[in-house]
Amino acid sequence: xxxxxxxxxxxxxxxxxxxxxxxxxxxRGRRRAEDVRRATLAAAAELLFAEGIRAVTFEKVAARAGVxxxxxxxxxxxxxxxxxxxxxxxxxxxxxxPDTGDVRADLTAQLHxxxxxxxxxxxxxxxxxxxxxxxxxxxxxxxxxxxxxxxRLAVERLAVARQAGQIRRDVDLETLVxxxxxxxxxxxxxxxxxxxxxxxxxxxxxxxxGITP
Amino acid sequence: xxxxxxxxxxxxxxxxxxxxxxxxxxxRGRRRAEDVRRATLAAAAELLFAEGIRAVTFEKVAARAGVxxxxxxxxxxxxxxxxxxxxxxxxxxxxxxPDTGDVRADLTAQLHxxxxxxxxxxxxxxxxxxxxxxxxxxxxxxxxxxxxxxxRLAVERLAVARQAGQIRRDVDLETLVxxxxxxxxxxxxxxxxxxxxxxxxxxxxxxxxGITP
Amino acid sequence: xxxxxxxxxxxxxxxxxxxxxxxxxxxRGRRRAEDVRRATLAAAAELLFAEGIRAVTFEKVAARAGVxxxxxxxxxxxxxxxxxxxxxxxxxxxxxxPDTGDVRADLTAQLHxxxxxxxxxxxxxxxxxxxxxxxxxxxxxxxxxxxxxxxRLAVERLAVARQAGQIRRDVDLETLVxxxxxxxxxxxxxxxxxxxxxxxxxxxxxxxxGITP
Amino acid sequence: xxxxxxxxxxxxxxxxxxxxxxxxxxxRGRRRAEDVRRATLAAAAELLFAEGIRAVTFEKVAARAGVxxxxxxxxxxxxxxxxxxxxxxxxxxxxxxPDTGDVRADLTAQLHxxxxxxxxxxxxxxxxxxxxxxxxxxxxxxxxxxxxxxxRLAVERLAVARQAGQIRRDVDLETLVxxxxxxxxxxxxxxxxxxxxxxxxxxxxxxxxGITP
DNA sequence: CCCTAAGCGAGACGGTACGTCGCGTCTTTAC
DNA sequence: GTAAAGACGCGACGTACCGTCTCGCTTAGGG
Numbered sequence: 001x002x003x004x005x006x007x008x009x010x011x012x013x014x015x016x017x018x019x020x021x022x023x024x025x026x027x028r029g030r031r032r033a034e035d036v037r038r039a040t041l042a043a044a045a046e047l048l049f050a051e052g053i054r055a056v057t058f059e060k061v062a063a064r065a066g067v068x069x070x071x072x073x074x075x076x077x078x079x080x081x082x083x084x085x086x087x088x089x090x091x092x093x094x095x096x097x098p099d100t101g102d103v104r105a106d107l108t109a110q111l112h113x114x115x116x117x118x119x120x121x122x123x124x125x126x127x128x129x130x131x132x133x134x135x136x137x138x139x140x141x142x143x144x145x146x147x148x149x150x151x152r153l154a155v156e157r158l159a160v161a162r163q164a165g166q167i168r169r170d171v172d173l174e175t176l177v178x179x180x181x182x183x184x185x186x187x188x189x190x191x192x193x194x195x196x197x198x199x200x201x202x203x204x205x206x207x208x209x210g211i212t213p
Numbered sequence: 214x215x216x217x218x219x220x221x222x223x224x225x226x227x228x229x230x231x232x233x234x235x236x237x238x239x240x241r242g243r244r245r246a247e248d249v250r251r252a253t254l255a256a257a258a259e260l261l262f263a264e265g266i267r268a269v270t271f272e273k274v275a276a277r278a279g280v281x282x283x284x285x286x287x288x289x290x291x292x293x294x295x296x297x298x299x300x301x302x303x304x305x306x307x308x309x310x311p312d313t314g315d316v317r318a319d320l321t322a323q324l325h326x327x328x329x330x331x332x333x334x335x336x337x338x339x340x341x342x343x344x345x346x347x348x349x350x351x352x353x354x355x356x357x358x359x360x361x362x363x364x365r366l367a368v369e370r371l372a373v374a375r376q377a378g379q380i381r382r383d384v385d386l387e388t389l390v391x392x393x394x395x396x397x398x399x400x401x402x403x404x405x406x407x408x409x410x411x412x413x414x415x416x417x418x419x420x421x422x423g424i425t426p
Numbered sequence: 427x428x429x430x431x432x433x434x435x436x437x438x439x440x441x442x443x444x445x446x447x448x449x450x451x452x453x454r455g456r457r458r459a460e461d462v463r464r465a466t467l468a469a470a471a472e473l474l475f476a477e478g479i480r481a482v483t484f485e486k487v488a489a490r491a492g493v494x495x496x497x498x499x500x501x502x503x504x505x506x507x508x509x510x511x512x513x514x515x516x517x518x519x520x521x522x523x524p525d526t527g528d529v530r531a532d533l534t535a536q537l538h539x540x541x542x543x544x545x546x547x548x549x550x551x552x553x554x555x556x557x558x559x560x561x562x563x564x565x566x567x568x569x570x571x572x573x574x575x576x577x578r579l580a581v582e583r584l585a586v587a588r589q590a591g592q593i594r595r596d597v598d599l600e601t602l603v604x605x606x607x608x609x610x611x612x613x614x615x616x617x618x619x620x621x622x623x624x625x626x627x628x629x630x631x632x633x634x635x636g637i638t639p
Numbered sequence: 640x641x642x643x644x645x646x647x648x649x650x651x652x653x654x655x656x657x658x659x660x661x662x663x664x665x666x667r668g669r670r671r672a673e674d675v676r677r678a679t680l681a682a683a684a685e686l687l688f689a690e691g692i693r694a695v696t697f698e699k700v701a702a703r704a705g706v707x708x709x710x711x712x713x714x715x716x717x718x719x720x721x722x723x724x725x726x727x728x729x730x731x732x733x734x735x736x737p738d739t740g741d742v743r744a745d746l747t748a749q750l751h752x753x754x755x756x757x758x759x760x761x762x763x764x765x766x767x768x769x770x771x772x773x774x775x776x777x778x779x780x781x782x783x784x785x786x787x788x789x790x791r792l793a794v795e796r797l798a799v800a801r802q803a804g805q806i807r808r809d810v811d812l813e814t815l816v817x818x819x820x821x822x823x824x825x826x827x828x829x830x831x832x833x834x835x836x837x838x839x840x841x842x843x844x845x846x847x848x849g850i851t852p
Numbered sequence: 853c854c855c856t857a858a859g860c861g862a863g864a865c866g867g868t869a870c871g872t873c874g875c876g877t878c879t880t881t882a883c
Numbered sequence: 884g885t886a887a888a889g890a891c892g893c894g895a896c897g898t899a900c901c902g903t904c905t906c907g908c909t910t911a912g913g914g
C-alpha cells in the first residue's frame with residue numbers, strides 16, 4: 001500500500017497547529033510523532049472493527065497507516081495493546097457515573113448504559129479482554145487504564161451510598177462490583193444467557209433485597 | 214435422586230460434533246485410531262501446562278505426538294479447541310455438586326472448591342476462555358461442553374433450594390449463577406482484586422442477606 | 427466424489443459381455459479389473475489434457491474414476507507411468523510408416539505427419555518426456571513402449587532405402603534417426619525456433635544433399 | 640574479433656528478471672544480502688548433485704542454507720529455477736567456441752566437449768530440462784539463459800563458416816544446430832542408443848558429406 | 853449352486869512440500 | 884536524527900499428494 005493512500009484521510013495530514021509547511025504531500029520523510037500516532041490508531045481501529053482483533057497486526061497496521069513497523073514496535077509493546085489503545089483510548093468519557101442520591105437508581109442507570117454499550121460493541125470488548133489473557137502487555141494496559149479506573153469510580157459511588165446509610169457497613173464494596181459489572185462480563189465472555197436491561201435489574205434487585213424469603 | 218446423576222452427562226457427549234465421543238458411523242474405511250487421539254491430547258496438555266495456550270499449535274502438537282498435521286485438522290477445528298479438549302476433557306468429573314439440604318453451605322463449599330481450582334490452574338482456564346473470544350470453534354466447544362453443563366448443574370441445585378423454600382420464588386436462578394461464579398471469573402479474567410475463599414463467602418452473604426441495612 | 431458419478435460414463439459400467447447382472451448400480455463391491463482399468467485411464471487422460479501431467483495424481487485419478495488408491499498403486503508404479511499409458515497407449519497406431527520406394531519422399535511425409543502431431547499435442551508429449559527424466563518407471567515405460575519401437579520402425583525403413591542404394595553403405599542409420607526426429611524433439615523440448623513443415627524439409631535436405639558447396 | 644567476445648554476455652545478464660544480476664534499484668530499504676544468495680545456491684547445488692532435482696525443494700534448501708522460505712519465494716519463482724541457477728549459473732564460461740578456421744574440425748571439437756560434459760553430468764542436465772517441461776518459470780530461465788545463448792554462439796560460428804565458403808549459402812544454420820546438438824539432446828533425453836564421441840563424428844559427417852551415394 | 857477367498861471401495865494415517873502470513877530485528881536511505 | 888522502506892530468520896498456518904494401512908462389502912470362481 002502506497003503512502004499516497006493517506007490522502008483520503010485528509011484530517012490526518014495537516015490538521016494541527018503548524019501553518020508553516022502548507023499542504024506538503026504526506027508521503028516520505030520524517031513525520032511528526034503525533035501524526036504518526038493518529039494515523040496508526042485510526043488504521044488499527046479500522047482493522048479492529050472490520051475484522052476483529054486478530055487482524056490488528058503490526059504488519060497490517062503499518063501498511064494501512066503508511067508507517068514503518070519499527071515505529072510501531074517502538075511505541076507499542078504488542079499488537080493487542082495497540083488495539084486496546086485504538087479502541088478504549090477514545091471512550092474514556094463514556095463512563096460518567098451519576099449521583100442523584102438514590103444509589104439503586106443510579107446503579108440501575110449505570111448498568112443499563114453499560115449493557116447497552118456491550119450490546120453495541122461487546123464483541124470488540126470481548127476480543128480485547130480475551131487477547132489480554134495471553135498478552136501480558138495488553139493485560140497490564142487493560143488493568144491500569146480500564147479495569148482499575150472503572151472499579152474505582154464504582155467503589156467511590158458505592159462508598160457515598162454506604163456513608164448515606166443505603167448500604168450496610170459490613171458490605172465489601174469491591175465484591176459488589178464483581179457481582180454487578182462482573183456478572184455482565186460473565187454473560188459477555190462466557191455466553192449462555194442473554195445480556196439485557198432486565199438482567200441488570202435483577203442483579204440489583206438480588207443484592208438490595210436479598211434472595212431469601 | 215440427586216440432580217448430579219450421571220445420566221445427564223450422556224446427552225452431553227453426543228450433542229456436539231467435536232470428537233469427544235468417537236461415535237463413528239460403522240461405515241467402511243479404516244477406523245479411527247484411538248491411540249492417535251490419546252497421544253494428541255497428551256501432547257497438547259503438556260504444551261498447554263508448560264508454555265500456555267499460545268504454544269498449543271498444530272505444528273508443535275503434531276511433532277510432539279508423532280502425528281500428522283492433517284489428522285489434527287481433520288479432528289479439531291482449531292488449536293484452541295484442541296487445547297480445550299486436552300484440558301477440560303479430563304476434568305468433567307470434578308464438578309460434583311453437593312446437596313446436604315443446606316443451600317448456603319453447599320454453595321459456599323462449591324465456591325470454595327471452585328476458587329481453589331482457579332488458584333491452582335486459573336491461568337490455563339483464563340487463557341482458554343480468552344482464546345475463545347477470537348476462536349468461534351473454541352467458543353462453541355466451550356459453551357456446549359463447559360459453560361452450559363456447569364450452569365445447568367448449578368441451576369438444578371438452586372431449583373431444589375427454591376423448592377425447599379430457601380430461596381424466594383421470584384428470584385431468577387440463572388442470574389444468581391452470574392453473580393456467584395461469574396463474579397469469580399471476573400476476578401480471574403480482569404484481575405484487580407484477589408480471588409479468595411473470603412471473597413466467595415462475601416458473594417454468598419451479599420446475596421442471601423442483601424446489602425441494605 | 428461419490429461412486430454414482432460413474433453413471434454418466436455409461437460405457438464404462440456394463441459394456442462387456444456379461445448379460446448376467448442387468449444394470450446393477452456400478453458402485454460398491456468388487457468390479458472387474460478391466461472396468462477399473464478403463465475408468466482409470468479415462469480419468470487420467472482427462473486430467474492430462476485438461477491440466478497437464480502435474481495434475482495426473484493418484485489422488486485425483488482415484489477420486490475421478492471412483493477407484494481406490496490401493497488399486498492404482500497395485501497396477502502403476504508412478505503417476506507418470508499412468509499418464510503415459512493413458513496417452514500413448516491409445517496412439518500406437520498413428521506411427522504408420524509409408525514405403526513408396528522413394529525414401530526422401532517417405533521421410534518427408536512421415537516427418538510432416540510427426541510435426542503436425544507435435545503441433546497438436548506437443549505440449550502433452552513434452553510433459554510426459556519431461557516427467558520421465560525424474561521418474562525411472564516412466565522412463566522405462568517410455569523407452570520400451572515408445573522410443574524403441576519408433577526408432578525400430580524408422581531404422582527398418584531406412585535399411586530398406588540403404589538396400590535400394592538410396593543411402594550410402596557407411597551411414598549409421600540410428601544416427602539419422604537422431605538427426606531427423608531428434609532434431610524435432612529438440613525444438614519441442616528446448617524451444618527457441620519454430621517447429622514447422624519447412625523445418626522438416628530442411629532436415630531432410632541437409633542430410634540428403636549435404637551442407638558443403 | 641571473435642564472435643565469442645565477452646561483450647555479448649553483458650546484455651544477457653540484465654535482459655531477464657531472474658536474480659542473476661542483482662541490478663537493484665537504489666531505492667530505500669535494506670539491500671539484498673549477497674551471502675544469502677550464495678548460501679542458497681550452494682545448498683541447492685549440493686542437493687541437486689547428491690539427490691537429483693526432485694530433492695531441490697524450497698523446504699530443504701531453506702533448512703540447509705539457514706535461509707527463510709520467504710526469501711526463496713521472493714527471489715526464485717520455483718524450485719526448478721533455483722536448481723537451474725545453482726547449476727548453470729556457474730558454468731557459463733565453459734561454452735567457449737573454437738575458431739581455428741576449419742569449421743568441421745571446430746564443430747567436432749565442440750561436440751566432443753559437449754558429449755563429454757553430458758557424459759559427466761548429463762543426468763542433472765536431463766533432469767533440469769525435464770523439469771522445465773512442467774515449470775514455465777524454469778522453462779523461461781532455461782530458454783533465456785541457456786538455450787538461446789548457446790544457439791547464438793553456434794550460429795555465429797556457423798555464419799563465419801558460411802561466409803568463408805565452407806557451408807552452402809542456402810543452408811539454414813538454425814536447423815544445423817538442431818541436427819548437431821539437438822541430436823545429442825535426443826540421445827540424452829530419450830535414451831536408446833549411446834552418446835559417444837563417435838556419434839558426434841557421425842553427426843558431422845552426415846551433414847558435411849551428405850548421406851546419398 | 854453355494855460359499856469362500858480375492859479384489860476393491862473407502863478412508864485414516866505419517867510424512868513431506870507447498871505457498872502465505874505475522875513477528876521481531878536489522879540495514880539502508882531520504883527527508 | 885528520525886523514520887520510511889524493506890530484507891531477513893523464524894515459525895505457524897492450512898492444503899495437497901504420496902505411500903501404507905485397515906476395514907468391510909461384494910462378486911467371482913472354486914468346490
